Every structure is written in structure tokens, then in C-alpha cells.
Amino acid sequence: MALDIKICGLRTEAAVAAAAARGATHVGFIHFPRSPRHLSLDEMAALRPAIPAPVKLVVVLVDPDDALVEAVANRVRPDILQLHGKESPERVAAVKALSGLPVMKALSVGAAADLLAVPRYAGAADRILLDAKQPKGSDLPGGNGVAFDWDLLAGLDPAQPYILSGGLNPGNVAAVLARLEPAGIDLSSGVESAPGVKDLRLIHALFDAIGAASPIERTVS
Numbered sequence: 001m002a003l004d005i006k007i008c009g010l011r012t013e014a015a016v017a018a019a020a021a022r023g024a025t026h027v028g029f030i031h032f033p034r035s036p037r038h039l040s041l042d043e044m045a046a047l048r049p050a051i052p053a054p055v056k057l058v059v060v061l062v063d064p065d066d067a068l069v070e071a072v073a074n075r076v077r078p079d080i081l082q083l084h085g086k087e088s089p090e091r092v093a094a095v096k097a098l099s100g101l102p103v104m105k106a107l108s109v110g111a112a113a114d115l116l117a118v119p120r121y122a123g124a125a126d127r128i129l130l131d132a133k134q135p136k137g138s139d140l141p142g143g144n145g146v147a148f149d150w151d152l153l154a155g156l157d158p159a160q161p162y163i164l165s166g167g168l169n170p171g172n173v174a175a176v177l178a179r180l181e182p183a184g185i186d187l188s189s190g191v192e193s194a195p196g197v198k199d200l201r202l203i204h205a206l207f208d209a210i211g212a213a214s215p216i217e218r219t220v221s
């Protein structure tokens with residue numbers, strides 16, 4: 001099965017081009033003013049033409065209201081919305097209906113019990129993304145470069161596809177792919193030289209590591 005690879009928090013044409021050229025299937029733009037990766041709607045719309053087909057654009061929102069969902073859908077025209085806040089399954093379904101877009105719902109994992117939420121969201125969301133919990137002292141619900149205990153995934157229904165996120169980087173991605181079978185991986189701070197600053201060498205190192213990985217047979221599309 002092909003592995004989806006999403007590089008998130010991109011802010012420049014050069015970073016979009018590098019990620020796309022090396023095999024990213026998805027690129028992510030963050031709209032969350034507290035994030036060092038935040039882009040305004042105008043900035044996202046301006047960067048959108050730099051994304052070559054068939055790479056998909058994911059816009060990340062945190063507990064957006066209806067007006068923001070509509071504005072992003074109409075002005076930025078993403079392929080997918082990622083909800084990275086405390087949205088309920090009902091709110092996920094409402095955002096999907098309002099935007100007319102597929103929705104990826106991020107769920108935070110810190111203990112086995114957190115995975116009990118997955119079946120409740122799986123009916124409403126098109127994709128489930130599993131990320132670490134927000135660390136104490138952090139102002140951000142994601143993009144903290146922190147991994148959760150991947151052993152907890154043993155408690156997940158093996159038939160449930162998930163995107164793995166949180167603390168992935170060029171140094172650990174091969175170990176992840178040797179051990180787990182996510183439908184995709186998603187990373188942001190692991191390919192940055194400073195918060196919000198993507199490092200093209202780290203993007204290349206990431207794809208080199210993915211290409212060199214793989215006891216579990218995979219295709220990087």
C-alpha cells in the first residue's frame with residue numbers, strides 16, 4: 001500500500017517545491033495565529049498555485065467557526081481540511097457538510113483510553129490523524145515535535161487506517177516504518193531549523209530516510 005506523506009506548516013514556495021519534488025503526497029498550511037507557522041487566508045491563497053498536481057493541500061484549523069470554514073473553502077480551495085482542536089464528531093460532520101471537503105480529524109494520544117475515541121470519530125471524519133497530547137507549557141495543540149508512545153497503537157483496531165503524527169523526523173522515520181503500518185505520516189517541526197522555518201536539507205534527509213527504510217513493503221508515490 002502506498003504511504004501518504006504530508007509535510008505540514010509550509011510557508012514558502014521553496015519549501016513547497018522541495019516537498020513536492022521529493023514525493024510529498026500532501027502539503028499542509030496552518031491557519032492558527034498563535035503558531036509560528038500561521039498563514040493568513042491571503043497568504044495561503046497566494047501560495048496555493050505553487051502546489052503542483054497531484055499533491056493535495058491540507059489546511060489545518062483549530063476549532064474554527066462556520067465563517068472561517070466557509071472563508072477557507074472559498075478563498076483557499078484546499079483539498080482537505082484538518083481539524084486539530086477539540087471538535088466533536090458532530091462538529092466534524094458539520095464542517096464536512098458546510099465546506100463540501102473531506103475532513104481529517106486529529107486526535108491526541110497520551111494513554112490507551114484515548115484510542116477509545118477513534119471509533120466515535122471514524123464515522124464522521126474521512127481520515128483519522130493521531131498526534132501526541134499538547135505538552136504542558138506549550139501554546140500549540142500540534143506542531144510540538146513530541147511523539148506519543150507508539151506501543152499504544154497495539155490497542156487500535158488493526159483495520160482502522162490512521163495517519164501518524166507527532167515528533168517524526170529524518171532520524172526516526174525509518175524505525176517507525178519498520179515497526180508500524182500507518183496509512184500515512186505527517187510531520188512539521190522535524191524538518192525545521194527553527195520554529196516555522198523549514199530546512200530544505202532536512203526535507204531531503206527525510207525522503208532519503210523514507211526511501212532507505214522498509215521492511216514493510218511500501219511505495220513512495
Ligand SMILES: O=C(O)c1ccccc1N[C@@H]1O[C@H](COP(=O)(O)O)[C@@H](O)[C@H]1O
Pocket residue numbers: 008009028030032035036037060062084106129131140141142143144145146165166167168186187188189190
Ligand atoms: O504546526 C503547528 O504549528 C500546528 C498548530 C496548530 C495545530 C496543529 C499544528 N501542527 C500539526 O501538528 C502535527 C505534528 O507536528 P510535529 O511534526 O510534531 O511538529 C501535524 O499534524 C501538524 O499538522
